[in-house]
Amino acid sequence: xxxxxxxxxxxxxxxxxxxxxxxxxxxxxxxxxxxxxxxxxxxxxxxxxxxxxxxxxxxxxxxxxxxxxxxxxxxxxxxxxxxxxxxxxxxxxxxxxxxxxxxxxxxxxxxxxxx
Amino acid sequence: xxxxxxxxxxxxxxxxxxxxxxxxxxxxxxxxxxxxxxxxxxxxxxxxxxxxxxxxxxxxxxxxxxxxxxxxxxxxxxxxxxxxxxxxxxxxxxxxxxxxxxxxxxxxx
Numbered sequence: 001x002x003x004x005x006x007x008x009x010x011x012x013x014x015x016x017x018x019x020x021x022x023x024x025x026x027x028x029x030x031x032x033x034x035x036x037x038x039x040x041x042x043x044x045x046x047x048x049x050x051x052x053x054x055x056x057x058x059x060x061x062x063x064x065x066x067x068x069x070x071x072x073x074x075x076x077x078x079x080x081x082x083x084x085x086x087x088x089x090x091x092x093x094x095x096x097x098x099x100x101x102x103x104x105x106x107x108x109x110x111x112x113x114x115x
Numbered sequence: 116x117x118x119x120x121x122x123x124x125x126x127x128x129x130x131x132x133x134x135x136x137x138x139x140x141x142x143x144x145x146x147x148x149x150x151x152x153x154x155x156x157x158x159x160x161x162x163x164x165x166x167x168x169x170x171x172x173x174x175x176x177x178x179x180x181x182x183x184x185x186x187x188x189x190x191x192x193x194x195x196x197x198x199x200x201x202x203x204x205x206x207x208x209x210x211x212x213x214x215x216x217x218x219x220x221x222x223x224x
Binding site: 041104 | 119161209
């Protein structure tokens with residue numbers, strides 16, 4: 001299995017509090033991604049990174065920010081958590097762009113509940 | 116209309132059965148296609164890429180129909196271990212990769 005770990009694996013937080021999720025890889029892959037997965041929806045891209053300090057928005061980026069100060073770490077921050085951000089969050093890594101015949105490897109997911 | 120649509124199922128089949136899933140996509144400029152598998156409460160994992168000429172990997176066969184804009188996955192001789200959700204994935208260029216919501220499969224003894 002690819003060396004990718006997410007922390008925490010589970011979190012319950014209150015509305016309005018900031019939350020940071022961490023993704024750590026040991027594969028030295030250039031690309032890293034944050035997705036959320038909700039019932040009835042596919043995985044939806046929040047933000048992605050194509051290098052250290054190089055990030056861009058995905059389709060559902062409102063309310064989220066990211067940072068990548070080292071190749072191996074990609075942080076996702078919910079500035080002020082809302083109940084609509086209750087979801088399962090997956091980090092993914094890939095050598096090339098996902099979809100360019102490059103496999104994406106996913107972390108085990110973080111279950112976030114905002115109450 | 117969703118960019119990638121799948122029948123959510125569930126498909127309930129006996130061991131040894133053949134089962135097929137379809138996935139339709141709306142963007143005719145779509146370039147790359149994949150099937151991922153996701154076990155319950157686990158992360159998705161690549162099952163196979165889908166090539167224009169169709170491709171096979173053991174009991175699994177993937178097909179692409181560009182004219183009708185769908186891809187398919189055929190599973191022969193189903194095993195209990197095939198029980199999972201199968202995600203259709205379509206890349207329409209650059210970082211625009213769309214994951215379908217998945218089709219659930221239950222294989223019963």
